[in-house]
Amino acid sequence: MTTLPQSTEKKLGLVIDLDTCVGCHACVISCKEWNTSNYGAPLSDMDAYGAEPVGTFLNRVHTFEVKQENKPAQVTHFPKSCLHCEDAPCVTVCPTGASYKRVEDGIVLVNESDCIGCGLCAWSCPYGAREMDAAEGVMKKCTLCVDRIYNENIPEEDRVPSCVRTCPAGARHFGDFADPESNVSILTAERGGMELMPEQGTKPVNRYLPPRPKTDIEQIDILAPLLTRQPEETGGFLGWLDRTLEKL
Amino acid sequence: MHPAPSVIIFTALSGLGFGMMVFLGLGFLDVSGWVAFVFVAVAYALSGGGLLSSLFHLGHPERFVKALRQWRSSWLSREGILSIVTMAVFGIYAVMWIFTDVRNPALGSLAAALAVVTIYSTSMIYAQMKSVPRWHSPMTSVLYLLYGFAGGALLTAQVTLAGWLMLALAVVQVVTWVQGDGAFAKTGSDMGTATGLGFLGKVRLLEKPHSGTNYLMSEMIHVIGRKHIMKLRIIALTLGSLIPAVLLLALPSGHVLGLVVIMIHLVGLFAQRWLFFAEAEHVVGLYYGQR
Ligand code: SF4
Ligand code: SF4
Numbered sequence: 445m446t447t448l449p450q451s452t453e454k455k456l457g458l459v460i461d462l463d464t465c466v467g468c469h470a471c472v473i474s475c476k477e478w479n480t481s482n483y484g485a486p487l488s489d490m491d492a493y494g495a496e497p498v499g500t501f502l503n504r505v506h507t508f509e510v511k512q513e514n515k516p517a518q519v520t521h522f523p524k525s526c527l528h529c530e531d532a533p534c535v536t537v538c539p540t541g542a543s544y545k546r547v548e549d550g551i552v553l554v555n556e557s558d559c560i561g562c563g564l565c566a567w568s569c570p571y572g573a574r575e576m577d578a579a580e581g582v583m584k585k586c587t588l589c590v591d592r593i594y595n596e597n598i599p600e601e602d603r604v605p606s607c608v609r610t611c612p613a614g615a616r617h618f619g620d621f622a623d624p625e626s627n628v629s630i631l632t633a634e635r636g637g638m639e640l641m642p643e644q645g646t647k648p649v650n651r652y653l654p655p656r657p658k659t660d661i662e663q664i665d666i667l668a669p670l671l672t673r674q675p676e677e678t679g680g681f682l683g684w685l686d687r688t689l690e691k692l
Numbered sequence: 693m694h695p696a697p698s699v700i701i702f703t704a705l706s707g708l709g710f711g712m713m714v715f716l717g718l719g720f721l722d723v724s725g726w727v728a729f730v731f732v733a734v735a736y737a738l739s740g741g742g743l744l745s746s747l748f749h750l751g752h753p754e755r756f757v758k759a760l761r762q763w764r765s766s767w768l769s770r771e772g773i774l775s776i777v778t779m780a781v782f783g784i785y786a787v788m789w790i791f792t793d794v795r796n797p798a799l800g801s802l803a804a805a806l807a808v809v810t811i812y813s814t815s816m817i818y819a820q821m822k823s824v825p826r827w828h829s830p831m832t833s834v835l836y837l838l839y840g841f842a843g844g845a846l847l848t849a850q851v852t853l854a855g856w857l858m859l860a861l862a863v864v865q866v867v868t869w870v871q872g873d874g875a876f877a878k879t880g881s882d883m884g885t886a887t888g889l890g891f892l893g894k895v896r897l898l899e900k901p902h903s904g905t906n907y908l909m910s911e912m913i914h915v916i917g918r919k920h921i922m923k924l925r926i927i928a929l930t931l932g933s934l935i936p937a938v939l940l941l942a943l944p945s946g947h948v949l950g951l952v953v954i955m956i957h958l959v960g961l962f963a964q965r966w967l968f969f970a971e972a973e974h975v976v977g978l979y980y981g982q983r
């Protein structure tokens with residue numbers, strides 16, 4: 445069914461902390477690794493060792509620079525995957541019903557055996573969160589690692605999305621936004637979690653924690669004390685005289 | 693958006709074919725027997741050929757029947773169903789017309805109405821895309837319908853009517869371009885809202901997520917060829933509607949002139965459809981510092 449559920453029991457999603465992300469792309473790689481070898485068709489690469497490699501990824505990290513007039517620029521790394529929107533246009537445009545939002549937890553998924561590869565859902569997503577796989581001809585997108593989070597065959601600490609588990613900076617958090625006491629709800633409330641392009645009316649579930657404005661922080665030069673030049677020592681009689689007179 | 697040939701051919705030809713069904717269904721064109729058969733065949737070749745071409749756009753064309761299931765929410769699904777129903781109803785009408793020389797007005801009007809709704813549903817596949825501000829407008833539907841009507845009138849030899857429809861089309865086309873040029877800015881979306889970083893200052897892309905390209909960029913960020921847009925607009929406007937309008941309204945009609953006008957209109961129509969995709973900017977371009 446490509447009509448959207450009225451409401452979902454849970455609203456599972458991610459909080460991505462733009463203040464902590466160091467732009468290492470580890471989540472990109474761990475996402476690809478997990479998702480190419482588990483649920484659904486693999487994430488293919490075309491011309492992988494050639495001149496123009498192209499591949500399917502469910503999570504990508506952009507890097508932006510923000511600048512105010514007469515101030516130094518601030519760099520922000522920006523991971524982007526599906527935001528599991530509440531009002532997901534990618535679900536309603538799908539002619540086959542392959543693209544759907546789950547009632548139980550709000551995860552937006554693609555049933556690949558029904559997908560005709562028309563690409564309409566990718567067109568309708570403002571965030572660029574869906575990519576057609578060139579080898580399989582079906583639509584791929586972030587599954588919120590649905591095959592990990594409920595997976596009883598893996599250790600409990602691994603039952604979170606692969607990108608969250610792998611992030612060395614702890615910049616990605618997974619939880620239920622429908623529960624006001626959850627880690628993600630608390631983080632969003634405390635740090636002013638942002639929606640991306642709210643004007644598109646998609647009501648994204650994922651939230652982004654804004655980076656602190658670093659250019660307004662008073663600059664402390666921690667090397668300064670070490671770099672101030674000491675007067676040179678003079679040797680011989682004059683040096684002795686200088687040091688003795690200094691002590692008086 | 694990437695101007696894929698399969699989709700350009702699909703929208704252009706099916707619009708013409710269903711446009712013809714509108715006029716044939718409404719009882720225009722006083723012919724019968726073999727001549728009627730030829731017109732009916734052209735209408736089917738155009739609408740069917742267009743639909744067939746759209747299948748080439750799919751990753752899994754063999755599953756296309758599944759696309760008829762989600763008419764409750766999906767315009768693409770509705771378009772598929774409506775095309776089939778229209779072609780079926782028009783088929784019964786056409787068989788009666790060709791073999792018994794009876795043009796059943798009820799059946800014909802029904803086919804004509806269905807054809808109108810089919811063209812409308814094609815237009816809504818694009819007009820519903822909020823992520824593509826240039827398309828997200830009722831003008832998209834008005835434009836698709838008028839191209840269908842004007843082309844349909846032309847192909848069913850309604851000379852004067854086609855002339856006036858072509859004139860109307862020229863006006864609507866210009867209005868659509870003017871409105872479309874300001875559509876992106878009107879959404880309020882920019883790199884600041886796309887990243888949420890607007891509050892910190894002016895945002896620019898420092899590094900792409902990858903060194904090469906990807907599906908999103910080749911499908912939705914089409915910047916090549918945009919530099920010829922003005923020239924192509926002039927071609928689309930003059931050949932697509934203005935010159936046909938003048939020729940149809942000013943010159944005495946005849947078979948040769950009709951064929952010439954059809955050829956001119958087709959060139960203009962394809963230029964217009966190429967532009968329709970190539971000019972349309974997707975908001976995802978904001979994440980790549982491009983539009
Ligand atoms: S981010 Fe895009 S793909 Fe994901 S739910 Fe929202 S609209 Fe759909
Ligand atoms: S590409 Fe597949 S999932 Fe997306 S709209 Fe088409 S059929 Fe549905």
Ligand code: SF4
Pocket residue numbers: 474475476478479502503525526585586587588589605606607608
């Ligand atoms: S939740 Fe899973 S599928 Fe989604 S971006 Fe993270 S690793 Fe990839």
